[in-house]
Ligand SMILES: [Zn+2]
């Protein structure tokens with residue numbers, strides 16, 4: 001699996017995020033290799049244009065076309081956009097796009113396209129949270145934002161608004177990763 005990364009308005013490091021995510025995944029799924037790459041220039045320009053309101057082409061369909069290419073096989077690429085210092089206008093645009101009014105820090109569209117715009121102190125853990133959705137992991141909270149009974153770790157990163165410093169997952173998330 002390859003995660004393509006685009007960074008808007010930020011040059012913060014991805015090192016802590018990458019080691020946290022690969023650590024969680026290799027624990028449950030030792031044979032899955034995760035590769036992180038920056039997006040190419042064309043995709044970067046597309047995303048920058050969309051985020052800054054220069055065009056309104058849906059990024060999901062745009063990336064889906066790129067990821068599938070001419071093959072019918074399930075694409076092995078996912079896209080992660082990390083936004084530093086999000087403006088209110090951009091945050092509204094993103095929440096409207098996600099159709100999720102509670103998406104205060106980020107969201108993941110169709111297990112395929114993840115966005116992070118969390119405040120800096122929550123950035124790494126939210127990058128991990130949204131990236132786990134790229135591996136089809138579900139949230140550990142219900143519609144009312146309360147934790148699901150299936151989540152047996154209060155520090156689980158898939159709970160809503162998790163602020164625990166250590167990045168941990170529950171046995172339900174581990175089982176979902178094992179079934180990749
Ligand atoms: Zn989530």
Ligand SMILES: [Zn+2]
Nearest residue numbers: 140151156170
């Ligand atoms: Zn959980």
